[in-house]
Amino acid sequence: MSNNEKRLAGEAAIRYVEDGAIVGVGTGSTVAYFIDALADLRDRIQGAVSSSEQSTAQLKKHGIPVLDLNATGPLSLYVDGADECDPYKRLIKGGGAALTREKIIAEASEKFVCVIDSSKKVDLLGKFPLPIEVIPMARSLVGREIAKRGGQPVWRDGVVTDNGNWVIDVHGWQIADPAALENDLNQIPGIVAVGLFARRPANIVLIGDRLMD
């Protein structure tokens, strides 16, 4: 993992911000560099839609208005990090437990610019344990369903998401068909969101300040 590459990626994403935009903002240490750089454009944008309390605090500290997605309508741009990225720009996200709001904003955005360092690039998703946000009462049920599918569920004990839910990290999956797995898991009652971004992959990936093909 390279903090320098994270900084370069976060700062490079600024080039996609257009005057007057409302920018969707993800969560994590790479996006934190983007938010710091966005502060310089504060007077040229309308504001941001934030994916977490953590990013909201940082945006507000910089005087960037934080807007409600219900009031903004579709967004032109979403900038966020990832835990893994495959050659098709499909992602694993949720290491920071913000996956549900991240997924909502990604879905609402026309362009998703993903900012990563080179350690996140993989051929096959799944070495990073797959985060799944669950309604607390469904934790054991979801765990059993994951085990039936060959995964090892590990409860992220002590972590409560911004939505008041819990996170299960699934170890041991080499994900050959991310869209099929995402679709399958989304049918299990109690799962709020799966940290797989296959049906809505990134459009652009910046590894440091370099564009991924």
Ligand SMILES: O=C(CO)[C@H](O)[C@H](O)COP(=O)(O)O
């Ligand atoms: O999905 C996320 C948070 O839920 C983050 O984007 C992901 O964990 C990457 O974080 P970082 O930029 O700190 O490496």
